[in-house]
Amino acid sequence: MMVSSLNTPIAATPRVSRRTVDAPTRMFHWLLAGCFAGAYASAESDHWRWLHVTLGYTMAGLLTWRVVWGLVGPRHVRWSALLSKLRALPGWLQQVGQAQVPPARQTQNLGMALAVLAILVLVALTTASGYVLYQEWWGDALEDVHETLGNGLLLVVLGHIGLVLALSAWRRQNHAWPMLTGRTAGPGPDLVKRNHGWLAALMLVAVMGFWGWQWTQAPVGEGPAATSHVHDHDHHDDDDD
Numbered sequence: 001m002m003v004s005s006l007n008t009p010i011a012a013t014p015r016v017s018r019r020t021v022d023a024p025t026r027m028f029h030w031l032l033a034g035c036f037a038g039a040y041a042s043a044e045s046d047h048w049r050w051l052h053v054t055l056g057y058t059m060a061g062l063l064t065w066r067v068v069w070g071l072v073g074p075r076h077v078r079w080s081a082l083l084s085k086l087r088a089l090p091g092w093l094q095q096v097g098q099a100q101v102p103p104a105r106q107t108q109n110l111g112m113a114l115a116v117l118a119i120l121v122l123v124a125l126t127t128a129s130g131y132v133l134y135q136e137w138w139g140d141a142l143e144d145v146h147e148t149l150g151n152g153l154l155l156v157v158l159g160h161i162g163l164v165l166a167l168s169a170w171r172r173q174n175h176a177w178p179m180l181t182g183r184t185a186g187p188g189p190d191l192v193k194r195n196h197g198w199l200a201a202l203m204l205v206a207v208m209g210f211w212g213w214q215w216t217q218a219p220v221g222e223g224p225a226a227t228s229h230v231h232d233h234d235h236h237d238d239d240d241d
Helices: 002-007 023-041 049-072 079-086 089-097 104-135 143-171 177-181 197-216 223-240
Strands: 017-019 183-185
Touching (some): 023 143, 023 177, 023 197, 049 104, 049 197, 104 143
Antiparallel strands (some): 017 183
16 A cells, blocks of 8 residues: 555646736837847947837837827736836835835835836837937937937846846746746736737737838838848859959
């Protein structure tokens, strides 16, 4: 009987989780992150200028969508939820000024809310200044401003990533996982009742369609025509050799 019980397979305990982030919010997060990474990497290259502009337009479009989603989306992504967290800032500063240690949960929520707000504001300012600069309305007057805003956005993004990593290490829980799967480990009711996966798919299709359209509208000397010209020129040089 003892041998039999030892050989009996033990059923794995299912992991309990709850949905905390909807699919469109996660799609927005990763599309915005990818666009910013690509735009920042292509900022100094004239050859990739059209790519830089296209990603900037995409970021502006994503930001517009986020503003609307903050009005009609699930409760956890609405502007009212963000503002409720930011209302704790005066009390938090007062506690710090009195050499008191604020509650850890309050500090976490406030830090995340400030990072999200700073990223959204800087995205708006960076894309707006980039558009004005691209249209040459004020000449090159905004070039340094645009570059400074882009660098500032990078610093805030890195700070946000650092905060997520620090919280993950401190709480021994992957705080980036919900933005990948939409779910958080642990018992409790779902904060998001409907995932809206169709809307996330529609966002991706819209962005990919815009990129394809932009690729066909690239000015002379930029985009696919420029790439093809460079390849033909290199091939011609090889033939001369």
